[in-house]
Amino acid sequence: MGDNLILSFRPDLQIKEEAGKIYLQSPVRSLVCQRVSRGLRQLMKTLTTGSGSEDFLSEPVFKEDGAGEVAKFYYHLQQFIERGFISYNVMMEQEILAIYTPFSAAPLYNEKLFKQKQRYRLSRFTYSRRDGQEIILESPLANGRVVLTHWLAAAVLHLLAEACTAGEISMQFPALPKKSLQLFLELLLSAGMLEEVDDAGISAGEGDEVLQQWEFHDLLFHARSRLGPHEQPVGGTYRFWGRIAPLPAVKNPMSGERIKLYRPDMEKLREDDYPFSLVLEERKSIRDYADEPISVQQLGEFLYRSARIKELIKANPPAGLLYEASYRPYPGGGAAYELEIYLAVNECEGLPGGLYHYDPWQHELEKLTTRTSEVEGLLKYCSNAAGLKELPPVSLHITARFQRVAWKYQSLTYSVILKDVGALCQTLYLVATAMDLAPTAIGSGPAKLLCRIAGLNYLQESAVGEFILGNKRI
Ligand SMILES: Cc1cc2nc3c(=O)[nH]c(=O)nc-3n(C[C@H](O)[C@H](O)[C@H](O)COP(=O)(O)O)c2cc1C
Structure with a gap:
């Protein structure tokens, strides 16, 4: 994933320690860590107070627990990811472009999805709104939510109203590092907010007979008024x-x-x-x-x-x-x-x-x-x-x-x-x-x-x- 994509605990994760056990609680999932090694404690501290790439996160763990514990590091990280405790931050040098937080048990971030020459367009079910002091991106089809932390992320979305390649977007925003843009597009794809568009200008979603018959507001209402792909209390x-x-x-x-x-x-x-x-x-x-x-x-x-x-x-x-x-x-x-x-x-x-x-x-x-x-x-x-x-x-x-x-x-x-x-x-x-x-x-x-x-x-x-x-x- 590289230094452009760094991992952190989601901001609303509650963590407390009692009798040598560490309890982690998100709005919908929990985890109890027993027999906490110094390396694991260090991993949780880094994920809470700052963030880092996988390589950065693994270093102090190996230092504390020894290189033989490498499997444990990935095991614990996987546990956090599967419960939706981890946010993925797309970096733009020192600034964060956008943050993706998958919902618990959502499919993991998949960097292989993206194709450089492929044309992409926002799904018609993707929408943006203010939540507290953040501008967020959501979709009733998505397995997570995206926070747009930098105006350039919102500007990229503006271009994605029409099908375009990463190269075409880069030409409009030369200040945006290519790797950051690619990670951002991968993240939107993983979240189900972006669609591939074929040479005829049709996306898989638009060609789908079932999806065609869903209106935006109906699908959002269906998804948000029942238990399902969101984390709101019901x-x-x-x-x-x-x-x-x-x-x-x-x-x-x-x-x-x-x-x-x-x-x-x-x-x-x-x-x-x-x-x-x-x-x-x-x-x-x-x-x-x-x-x-x-x-x-x-x-x-x-x-x-x-x-x-x-x-x-x-x-x-x-x-x-x-x-x-x-x-x-x-x-x-x-x-x-x-x-x-x-x-x-x-x-x-x-x-x-x-x-x-x-x-x-x-x-x-x-x-x-x-x-x-x-x-x-x-x-x-x-x-x-x-x-x-x-x-x-x-x-x-x-x-x-x-x-x-x-x-x-x-x-x-x-x-x-x-x-x-x-x-x-x-x-x-x-x-x-x-x-x-x-x-x-x-x-x-x-x-x-x-x-x-x-x-x-x-x-x-x-x-x-x-x-x-x-x-x-x-
Ligand atoms: C939620 C609902 C909305 C309906 N809307 C209309 C309507 O706008 N105009 C109308 O003529 N009949 C309307 N109907 C009546 C239905 O057309 C009717 O119930 C259906 O054709 C079955 O016929 P029945 O009620 O005689 O058994 C509605 C029925 C329901 C339950």
């Missing part, structure tokens, strides 16, 4: 506990103009309702509406059976419940129930057209506005999405109060929210079927328009699902 970490108060289970009132909704007799429904299997088998999307509009009583029954709060659960930190929760007819991740329902009403008997918010605790509608052209815009969007000739009788716009979930979960917040939308949608479908109504889910919607009409802050609460409803034509 799950209920409560990282804002003690710093930011969790949002209440029920939203503050949105309007003084409130409409009490009909509550069905659930005991009677248990006796008279269609059997479950019939409802499940009959459930389907219906986009053909009866001439007689849906009534406010039907809307009340529909919302009560599918989305009301059945029970509010107060936060109880000593018992492990750190936030207010609730129970509703549909399941919800963490019982956080971040979803809110807004109704754009076109035609409903007993309810004037307009936009309403459903209060699931009081089982009331809160009137937000009359039937403006913007409310019609919501209905129109849904009409187009469902291929209707007219506006739907009612469209439901499901928002998420994102921080209800983000306060508890890390990495998977948005994926939990979308799963909750799915659970709610199926419940809306089943209740509508049991009530002989006409339901259809809608795949996307105008998130910003709803925010504008309802006065919502897009980052706090915006639309994540849509649904249309009416009376079924019999």
Whole structure:
């Protein structure tokens, strides 16, 4: 690897010594070193306080433990590399050009990949962002991350938007030593951030039928919202506990103009309702509406059976419940129930057209506005999405109060929210079927328009699902 590539412990590696053993801990992997020789201790000291090429690192080990211990040096170094404890620093004389830290158990750096005459281009999945005080390079396909420590590294990336050889890059940046550039390109290749481009200008990734069908944001979301090629914590970490108060289970009132909704007799429904299997088998999307509009009583029954709060659960930190929760007819991740329902009403008997918010605790509608052209815009969007000739009788716009979930979960917040939308949608479908109504889910919607009409802050609460409803034509 030479003096241009030097190894160090990753900066966030925790090291402590107890009773003659040395414990090493990265965000995801650990190692206990027993019977630590003077040479191994020296190796760890060098990797922590400074860094060096393999040759540089091995010298003091041989001096302390004797040349016969050469195999042990490589064994220990390999242990560190396999656990992702080692960062590779590409040097540019005394300065560092970039640092690559592979994730644990990632394939090792492979300097044989690079070809001098080959043309390379950045993968379309590679992206750069600020993390703390660093500019980093990541990709959902990568096995590690790169820190761009020198502006020349960022400048090289700029050229790599188009396919080019190392020689072509060198011509643009003569101050960048050729060996450093080559190591940097090798490192990006090893990380899966750079692709070879053939004479026709096609890279292996672009020619791949599977990869072609992945959009950048979908693959990033998939990779980062599950355990996988990253080192972020995944799950209920409560990282804002003690710093930011969790949002209440029920939203503050949105309007003084409130409409009490009909509550069905659930005991009677248990006796008279269609059997479950019939409802499940009959459930389907219906986009053909009866001439007689849906009534406010039907809307009340529909919302009560599918989305009301059945029970509010107060936060109880000593018992492990750190936030207010609730129970509703549909399941919800963490019982956080971040979803809110807004109704754009076109035609409903007993309810004037307009936009309403459903209060699931009081089982009331809160009137937000009359039937403006913007409310019609919501209905129109849904009409187009469902291929209707007219506006739907009612469209439901499901928002998420994102921080209800983000306060508890890390990495998977948005994926939990979308799963909750799915659970709610199926419940809306089943209740509508049991009530002989006409339901259809809608795949996307105008998130910003709803925010504008309802006065919502897009980052706090915006639309994540849509649904249309009416009376079924019999
Ligand atoms: C998440 C989701 C999004 C949907 N988006 C739309 C849509 O935008 N327009 C539409 O007409 N139907 C939409 N549908 C309804 C599907 O087209 C329908 O469920 C599917 O064709 C199966 O038919 P069925 O519901 O009658 O069983 C959606 C369904 C789901 C679950």
